[in-house]
Amino acid sequence: MELYVFAESGEFLGVIDLFSSLRWRRRYWEPGEVELHLYATEENIALLQPGVILRRVDRKESARVMGIDIKGYELTVSARMLSIYFGMALVIGLKSYTGTPAEILCQLAEDARDSVPELVVDRADLPTGDAITIQLDFKNTLKAMTAVAKAYGLGFRLLYSTEQKFTFQVYEGADHSAEQTDNPVVYFTDEFQNFIDAEYSLDESDYCNVAYARGSDGTIVSIDRSKGGRKRVCYVDASSVTPDGKTDSEYRNELKTQCGWALFDHIKTENFTGTATDVENFVYTEDWDLGDKVTTGDSTIGKTLTERVTEVEEIYENGGVTVYPVTGKTKSETLDLEDL
Template sequence: MELYIYNRSLDLIGLIDVFDSLRWRRRYFQPGEFELHLKYTAENVKLLEEDNIIARRDANEAGIVEGISIDKDELAVKGRFLSSLTERRIVIKETILNTTAELAMRTLVRNMNKIPFLELGELKNYTETVDLQVTYKNVCTTLTKIAKVSNIGYRVRFNRKNKELLFECYKGVSRSASQNVNPRAIFSEEFENVTDSKYSLENENYKTVAIVGGEGEGTARVIVTVGDTTGLERRELFVDAKDIQKGDLTDNGYKALLIQRGIEALAQAVKNETFESNVNLQSSLVYKKDFNLGDIVTCTNRAWNKAIDVRITEIEEVYEKGIITLTPTFGSPLPELKDILKGE
């Protein structure tokens, strides 16, 4: 594999084709990340400076160097994909987004303080809608919230030919066993297309009803309820949304913003049911052709009596000593501590 290295001006400054290992973690709802280990040389250190870009011919994503460490004769660099650049900006002014999720994300990117070379890519005209009010929130964190509510992924694609960084939304394809439109992708050790499967279910933080409190005090406080589940399945969550200001909005318009806040909270408090497996790259299912990041597929394990239709939310590619390991995460994994802290 060849890694192409670009500087901050998006000029190609070198190529790396010899390294010890590369971990390339793609993520659907938020920026992916990478970690590269290679021999320490003066040339490698010069190539892999802070904020330089690592690109691959076979990947839409590219990484930006955020961390560098040297230990004797080993050089290690790590970073995240280019969509993480939006984490360097906040929503400066009050922004009300009553539109499609795609247009909401594009509006946030268009209105933030300019990032060099970053432009809006192709509009896909997805129809999922959102209704929210945002002020002084991190742009990347807000994009991720919208993505999770709408099930639409986002990325920044590096157009090397035109020296452009293109922000774009994208959607996975439904390839589950329960649909008949697209070729199906069914992952099972029985079919010998995965190995070392792991199944987990976590519902400790799972909520089904959000009670959202807006402006006012006591009995005068504006309260809306999102969700109508009853009985044992009713799991309530209180959401303090006093930060959402009514201003000149109508009562219905204000309540719509509170409802959206409740929807966002419930999207964070989901039941975490996941399969994690190593994909057999010699099987009939071909990566990026028969399945890809964001696709909905079916995972089964007859011995465990488990079968679920889930979205591929992450794919970790590892290249080490000439061996490629592909590990998708099927379903919504538990959030990492660093991601929880960013959302606070």
């Protein structure tokens, strides 16, 4: 396996084909990580300086070298997938964004052009969704994008081409769970011998199905998902959301977006933790890929869940490769944009 090294300007710099180990960790809604170990020769050190881009012909994502470390005869190279460029950008001043979650991610990318050279936003085949409105004031662009992507189950990536183009894409993985019939089903379970050390948990202590939000002028809106059952209510302080420059409909829509995010942050959490390993019965990048929904489970407790593959770690060493998919729900750690 070869790594092609390019300058940000598109100039080809060289090839890395000899290394002791490579960890290529892809992530669905934030930049993945790369760690490369090889001999600390003069040529390798000169080639792998921070700012160069590592490409693979067998993966869509590329990575930007962020730093190097030399210890004895070993050179360790640390890199991040190219969406890390958005971590170098900032939403300047108070701005509102309206559209589907995928459209808002595209809008945020476009606002980061100063930090992303030659940006092209690919709007073909954008995932669909209901319109939302968010308001940001001097927030880190990448943190805002990750919050939106996690809340709505979307992935995003920044692709590199030697024509000096950085192409931004929003995507949604395919559904390979047992709950659907359109695609082949993929199982990560003990019965298929590709899911071990399983641990199941179910927690509804923080669950809410009704949310109220109050804007800066005292306007109150709510979302009720109790479906006529027992209500579990939460409140959102949306005093930072103002009606300035908005129609009444736009203002209420933005407040309802705050309610929706509050409910995303107060869901029932049901998860399996464990180690899913790629084996021959479901081949990585052919039967399943990053962002896809799969069925996970453990026959000993009689539980199965539909989970999304949120990370894939590829480890290349000693002449072999091991693939570890990580699955999890789409609940964000926080959906409070004030904390970004």
